[in-house]
Amino acid sequence: MGPMDLKQISPDQVVFWEWKFISLNATLLFTWIVMALMVVAAWLITRNLTSDTRISRWQNLLEVLVENMRNEIREIGREDSRSHLVFVGTLFLFILVCNLLQVVPGYVPPTASLSTTAALAIAVFVSVPFFGILSRGFRGYFTQYLRPSPLMLPFNVLGELSRTLALAVRLFGNIMSGTKVAAILVALAPLFFPIVMHLLGLLTGVIQAYIFSVLAMVYIASATRARAEREQQGAGSTKPRKGRPSGG
Amino acid sequence: MLINWFTMGAQLLNFLVLMVLLKKFLYDRIIRAMDEREKKIASQLEEADRKRQSADARQEEIAAEKKELDKTRETLLAEAREAARKEKEALQEEARQAVDALRQRWVDALEQEKEAFGKRIRESAARQVFAVAQKALEEMAGETLQDRVVERFIRRIQAMDETEKQALSQAPAAEPAAVAVVRSARAVPAEKQREITQWLTREIHPDLDVEYQPEEALGVGIELRISGKKVSWTLHQYLEELEERVLEALDEEGPGRAAPETGRDHRDNFEAEEDS
Numbered sequence: 001m002g003p004m005d006l007k008q009i010s011p012d013q014v015v016f017w018e019w020k021f022i023s024l025n026a027t028l029l030f031t032w033i034v035m036a037l038m039v040v041a042a043w044l045i046t047r048n049l050t051s052d053t054r055i056s057r058w059q060n061l062l063e064v065l066v067e068n069m070r071n072e073i074r075e076i077g078r079e080d081s082r083s084h085l086v087f088v089g090t091l092f093l094f095i096l097v098c099n100l101l102q103v104v105p106g107y108v109p110p111t112a113s114l115s116t117t118a119a120l121a122i123a124v125f126v127s128v129p130f131f132g133i134l135s136r137g138f139r140g141y142f143t144q145y146l147r148p149s150p151l152m153l154p155f156n157v158l159g160e161l162s163r164t165l166a167l168a169v170r171l172f173g174n175i176m177s178g179t180k181v182a183a184i185l186v187a188l189a190p191l192f193f194p195i196v197m198h199l200l201g202l203l204t205g206v207i208q209a210y211i212f213s214v215l216a217m218v219y220i221a222s223a224t225r226a227r228a229e230r231e232q233q234g235a236g237s238t239k240p241r242k243g244r245p246s247g248g
Numbered sequence: 249m250l251i252n253w254f255t256m257g258a259q260l261l262n263f264l265v266l267m268v269l270l271k272k273f274l275y276d277r278i279i280r281a282m283d284e285r286e287k288k289i290a291s292q293l294e295e296a297d298r299k300r301q302s303a304d305a306r307q308e309e310i311a312a313e314k315k316e317l318d319k320t321r322e323t324l325l326a327e328a329r330e331a332a333r334k335e336k337e338a339l340q341e342e343a344r345q346a347v348d349a350l351r352q353r354w355v356d357a358l359e360q361e362k363e364a365f366g367k368r369i370r371e372s373a374a375r376q377v378f379a380v381a382q383k384a385l386e387e388m389a390g391e392t393l394q395d396r397v398v399e400r401f402i403r404r405i406q407a408m409d410e411t412e413k414q415a416l417s418q419a420p421a422a423e424p425a426a427v428a429v430v431r432s433a434r435a436v437p438a439e440k441q442r443e444i445t446q447w448l449t450r451e452i453h454p455d456l457d458v459e460y461q462p463e464e465a466l467g468v469g470i471e472l473r474i475s476g477k478k479v480s481w482t483l484h485q486y487l488e489e490l491e492e493r494v495l496e497a498l499d500e501e502g503p504g505r506a507a508p509e510t511g512r513d514h515r516d517n518f519e520a521e522e523d524s
Contacts, residue, residue, distance in 0.1 A: 009250065010252075012252040021253075021254050023255070025255060027255050028262070035269075039269045042270060042274040046273055046274060046277035046281075049278070049281040050281065059281070062278050066282075089270075110259070114250040114251050115250075115252045115259055120259070
């Protein structure tokens with residue numbers, strides 16, 4: 001059936017070409033295909049955008065997607081940030097398209113590879129301090145690891161790491177298992193049941209894309225929003241408290 | 249190991265590239281289009297609002313203009329009505345004056361006519377009265393009356409003053425053979441004849457020849473003629489004098505007393521005519 005057999009857990013193991021440590025495997029191939037599809041579709045649709053009140057269905061689809069993502073991000077992050085939209089929205093759309101293309105025979109979702117999910121989790125892991133520092137400053141961001149007391153530093157750091165790991169493994173496990181179950185069922189009962197499992201896989205894929213991106217947004221928001229909350233608290237009576245960290 | 253480190257790094261890079269491409273081709277363009285549409289709709293709404301406001305203002309303006317027009321029309325109508333009323337009153341007044349003038353003229357004419365008629369009536373009545381009186385007196389005249397006339401005549405000539413006597417005596421002087429003629433309807437009694445002749449020869453001329461002639465036309469009365477000069481007393485003459493004096497008296501006091509009464513009568517008549 002597909003390029004993978006049942007014993008291969010990750011599409012990384014399907015290697016088309018290899019030179020030293022550089023290998024062109026199924027994960028990268030399908031990722032590029034997905035990327036190409038997304039970019040070409042976006043380009044085709046946004047080529048003829050109109051600001052009129054009558055718009056094409058494709059434009060309407062993209063506007064609905066973008067508008068809803070903006071609303072979700074605004075609700076979670078309490079601010080309307082274009083960079084948040086670009087990062088979290090791309091995460092969501094990429095994972096969503098990767099997962100939905102499961103219905104295409106012979107396709108293996110790149111998200112079924114732990115390398116891909118780890119890469120995305122690392123992107124989130126890096127983007128959290130990136131956006132945090134961008135909005136709160138270097139010191140402001142890192143002092144939050146010392147709260148409520150410096151003793152909590154190791155736990156905070158561990159928390160960062162573990163949640164990144166959880167992100168990666170959750171997505172990988174769900175998608176990989178989904179594809180595996182579908183493949184096994186196709187082998188056992190080629191009629192009817194694979195369709196049900198595919199439907200389940202589509203549902204899981206959409207849910208996982210949503211969970212991954214919402215969690216990423218929550219992490220980013222917690223890194224950036226702490227400042228806003230403290231500013232709200234300190235608006236009245238926290239002058240000495242504000243002076244201490246800047247003095248030390 | 250499930251993680252291929254190269255693949256992971258490549259996927260990280262792929263993700264970054266995808267992010268950049270989608271930002272360029274998807275997010276920026278879509279958001280720009282949406283913002284533009286939003287702005288457009290907002291401006292259209294604003295435009296619509298402005299138009300509505302201007303329409304409202306125009307409507308108010310038109311309503312105010314209409315009100316003003318109504319007011320002006322009312323004023324004009326009221327003025328026209330007032331003018332018509334005044335014109336009517338003026339015309340009525342004019343007509344009334346014209347009618348009054350006509351009536352006055354008619355009343356005056358009527359009054360004059362009535363006065364003249366009254367005067368004619370009075371004069372004719374007086375004349376009739378005297379005519380009847382004269383006729384009656386003449387028919388009833390007897391010896392006694394004639395005697396009284398002669399007696400009165402004698403007293404008259406006896407009472408003459410010098411100038412009258414002179415006037416009578418002048419005439420025979422120019423004409424020596426003068427004759428004094430005494431005429432009367434009935435013959436003068438002899439003793440009265442003697443008395444008259446005696447007075448004439450004594451007072452006028454001693455040679456005067458006195459003749460007595462009957463004259464029917466004289467009626468009750470007696471006449472003395474001495475060559476053209478005449479002294480007489482007749483009932484006819486007496487009544488004429490009396491009549492003249494009566495008519496004079498009537499003319500003097502008649503209109504003064506009669507005019508108001510006749511005037512009132514006219515007015516009453518006129519008003520009675522108006523009522524009917």
